Amino acid sequence: MADSISTAKLLTSGKASRRDFLYVATAAFGAVGAVASLIPMISQMNPDASTLAAGGPVDLDLSKVAPGQQVVLRWRTRPVFVTHRTPQAVEKLKDPALLSQLADPQSSELQQPDYVANWHRSVKPEFGVVVGICTHLGCIPLFEPDPNPTSPAPNWPGGYFCPCHGSKYDLAGRVYNGVPAPYNLPVPPHHFPSDTMLRVGENPPNSDFDFATIRQI
Ligand code: FES
Numbered sequence: 567m568a569d570s571i572s573t574a575k576l577l578t579s580g581k582a583s584r585r586d587f588l589y590v591a592t593a594a595f596g597a598v599g600a601v602a603s604l605i606p607m608i609s610q611m612n613p614d615a616s617t618l619a620a621g622g623p624v625d626l627d628l629s630k631v632a633p634g635q636q637v638v639l640r641w642r643t644r645p646v647f648v649t650h651r652t653p654q655a656v657e658k659l660k661d662p663a664l665l666s667q668l669a670d671p672q673s674s675e676l677q678q679p680d681y682v683a684n685w686h687r688s689v690k691p692e693f694g695v696v697v698g699i700c701t702h703l704g705c706i707p708l709f710e711p712d713p714n715p716t717s718p719a720p721n722w723p724g725g726y727f728c729p730c731h732g733s734k735y736d737l738a739g740r741v742y743n744g745v746p747a748p749y750n751l752p753v754p755p756h757h758f759p760s761d762t763m764l765r766v767g768e769n770p771p772n773s774d775f776d777f778a779t780i781r782q783i
Contacts, residue, residue, distance in 0.1 A: 621641075621642045621767065622767065623641075623765050623766060623767035623768040624639055624640070624641050624646075624765070624766045624767055625759075625763055625764070625765050625766075626639060626648060626763070626764045626765075626766065627762060627763060628650070628693070628762050628763065628764050629762045631648065631650045632650060633650050633651070633652045633653075633692075634650065634652050634655075634711065635649075635650050636648065636649045636650075636709045636711075638698065639766065641754060641766050641767050642767065644697050644698075644699060644754075644783070645697070645698040645699070645706060646695065646696070646697055646698065646754055646766055647694070647695070647696050647697075647698040647709065647726075647739075647751075648693065648694070648695050648764060648766070649693065649694035649695075649709070649711075649737060650692065650693060651691070651692050651693065651694055651737060653692075655711065655724075655737050656686065656691045656692060658724070658736075658737070659685060659686050659691075659736065659737065659738050660685055664723070664736060667723075667742050667743055668736065668740045668741065668742060668743065669740075669741050669742065669743050669748075669749075669750075670740060670741065670749070670750050671740060673687055673740070673750060675749055675750065675781055676779060676780060676781045677701075677749050677750045677751070677752050677753065677780060677781055677782070678750070678752065678753035678780075679753060679755055679769065679773065679775040679777075680773075680775060681769075681770060681773055681775070682753050682756075685738075686738055687738040687739060687740070687750070687753055688738070688753065688756075689756060689757055689758060689770065690758065693764065694737055694738060694739070695753060695754060695756045695764070695766060696738075696739035696751040696752065696753055696754075697751060697752040697753070697754055697783060698726075698751070699751070699752070699783060700728040700730065700733055700747055700751075701733075701741065701747045701748055701749040701750070701751065701752075701782050701783075702728065702730070702731055702733050702745075702746040702747040702748070703730065703731070703746075705728050705729065705730035705731075706728075707726035707727060707728040707733070707735060707751070708726065708727045708728070708729060709726060710722060710724065710725065710726065710727050711724050711725070711737060712724050719732065719734070723736070724736075724737065725737050726739065726751070728747065731745075731746045732745060732746070733745040733746050733747035735747070735750070735751055738750075739751030739752075739753065748782070749781060749782050752777075752780050752782070752783050754766055754767060754777060755767055755768055755769045755773075755775055755777055756768070757769065757770035757771075
């Protein structure tokens, strides 16, 4: 049985509340210690931390996650970024100009279940689901979905930015060339039991993917 979590109890980010997420990400700044710093802050917002820590799947009601927003939930002690991508963001994932800048645009490395080794790295194109731990040294990347000429980096294209050493990922968690992080962000097992429900930590029916086989978390 999965744990149901209302979005009101989760840490959300997006245009309306990004400052909240930045605050937590900044507090967690600092390489490997970032994960240990962030988890207690998130766990305080979850209704059943002991069950979550044990690794059970986590349900998220998607009806309250607006396009352009991100929700951070906790699964197996790790932050998981759930992003409701706008139609424009979905289209951008296929842009050849973007793909040419990515280190692993086709998800060739085993950083995701086989059933999401696709162009959007998820079960549904409009919802991104990635483990929010930088594959360099374990910082928590920032959700910066909008292009910006100066912030958080010059000519910022939109996506995830790791402030520790400047690694960049697109909104599918695909890492850019020429940054310290070697791999795409991991994608956890997930599927949609209904049109409005996401379940993280459980494979779709007919899949037995083992998350422990992921190359690097
Ligand atoms: S931990 Fe070094 S760039 Fe992310």
